[in-house]
Amino acid sequence: NAGVTQTxxxxxxxxxxxxxxxxxxxxxxxxxxxxxxxxxMGLRLIHYSVGEGTTAKGEVPDGYNVSRLKKQNFLLGLxxxxxxxxxxxxxxxxxxxxxxxxxxxxxLSIL
Amino acid sequence: AQxxxxxxxxxxxxxxxxxxxxxxxxxxxxxxxxxYVQYPNQxxxxxxxxxxxxxxxxxxxxxEAEFNKSQTSFHLRKPSVHISDTAxxxxxxxGGYGQNFVFGPGTRLSVLP
Numbered sequence: 001n002a003g004v005t006q007t008x009x010x011x012x013x014x015x016x017x018x019x020x021x022x023x024x025x026x027x028x029x030x031x032x033x034x035x036x037x038x039x040x041m042g043l044r045l046i047h048y049s050v051g052e053g054t055t056a057k058g059e060v061p062d063g064y065n066v067s068r069l070k071k072q073n074f075l076l077g078l079x080x081x082x083x084x085x086x087x088x089x090x091x092x093x094x095x096x097x098x099x100x101x102x103x104x105x106x107x108l109s110i111l
Numbered sequence: 112a113q114x115x116x117x118x119x120x121x122x123x124x125x126x127x128x129x130x131x132x133x134x135x136x137x138x139x140x141x142x143x144x145x146x147y148v149q150y151p152n153q154x155x156x157x158x159x160x161x162x163x164x165x166x167x168x169x170x171x172x173x174x175e176a177e178f179n180k181s182q183t184s185f186h187l188r189k190p191s192v193h194i195s196d197t198a199x200x201x202x203x204x205x206g207g208y209g210q211n212f213v214f215g216p217g218t219r220l221s222v223l224p
Binding site for chain 2: 004033035040041042043044045090092099100101102103104105
């Protein structure tokens, strides 16, 4: 049982480049989330989805877009990467309130 | 809106000593409370949760936490720590689903030999 899988695990981008982070879960969860984790700030919610075909903005959505075309996948896109987006990105999924299952994270550096 | 405070950013403790990691929250609604543990280069793993019922909650790896509504606290405790408990511990509060889930900044527990 893989749980929540994030790809890639590491990536280095140049300012202005675009990329997509993939999150896949095999637990049939309705809810999926993208967070970023920065030192001393805790996890901050970027976007989330309450079901296939639906997405909503979280606390820090600017500069990111998401899509949930399939229930098991939640994609996070950066259209034009900026150094301020250097962070560790975590995907999570849940069936009900608070029981979030996390992936191992993607370390993204923007030069 | 909810918020979570973890006053101690780092807690060093000797092996086999007891430890308490503090978590305080603010919320205008009933809350669910959680403690997660994060090992290096890994995601968060649920340690324990309080949804309702008994205010003393027992989790994995010998950890427990007590919900105190009057003090709006949910402190995490372990009577005797091991080297393997060295990790980041994150407190979280939820008033329901989705955007209502708020994480604290984390406390780095370092267990010394």
